[in-house]
Amino acid sequence: MSTLTPGARFPDCALVDHAGNRRALSELVAGDPAVLQFYRGFWCPKEQTFLRRLIAFQDEVEVAYARIVSISVDPPEVSAAFRAGLGARWTFLSDADRTVQAQLGLRETTDTVHVPYVPAVFTLFPDLTIHRAYDGYWFWGRPTLEDLRADMRAITREIRSDWEAPRA
Numbered sequence: 001m002s003t004l005t006p007g008a009r010f011p012d013c014a015l016v017d018h019a020g021n022r023r024a025l026s027e028l029v030a031g032d033p034a035v036l037q038f039y040r041g042f043w044c045p046k047e048q049t050f051l052r053r054l055i056a057f058q059d060e061v062e063v064a065y066a067r068i069v070s071i072s073v074d075p076p077e078v079s080a081a082f083r084a085g086l087g088a089r090w091t092f093l094s095d096a097d098r099t100v101q102a103q104l105g106l107r108e109t110t111d112t113v114h115v116p117y118v119p120a121v122f123t124l125f126p127d128l129t130i131h132r133a134y135d136g137y138w139f140w141g142r143p144t145l146e147d148l149r150a151d152m153r154a155i156t157r158e159i160r161s162d163w164e165a166p167r168a
Contacts, residue, residue, distance in 0.1 A: 015093040018080040033155040040116035042082040123151035
């Protein structure tokens with residue numbers, strides 16, 4: 001994770017989504033600010049708690065022209081069921097073969113049973129430049145909704161030339 005720091009560009013990885021379609025991160029971000037979340041898997045109660053926070057945030061993200069993308073090692077069909085059960089409307093990506101996990105160096109080494117991603121959240125500019133990186137190994141290291149709102153506001157203010165209303 002040492003290269004995944006603010007100011008660095010996040011690698012444009014391509015993975016299979018919850019519907020079985022191969023999707024590139026840049027395609028999903030689609031020119032908007034984004035929250036990129038890596039989670040252990042559907043089975044983790046900490047992940048379920050954090051994802052419920054994101055569910056509460058999804059309406060704001062949608063109307064503010066921003067995106068959320070979640071990635072785990074769960075197979076696409078498991079991601080699809082988890083996503084539906086949560087009521088999430090954003091894309092969940094599957095790295096079941098752990099290829100991207102190895103490239104990014106985001107393997108949680110303490111769990112040798114599931115070999116999951118270390119929980120991490122990145123807020124991204126539209127060009128995939130990292131605004132902030134959160135290490136969520138401990139639950140309190142994850143961003144609050146207030147943190148995410150502040151990050152999205154800062155990114156949007158920087159990229160939108162029309163941030164301030166036009167003057168008559």
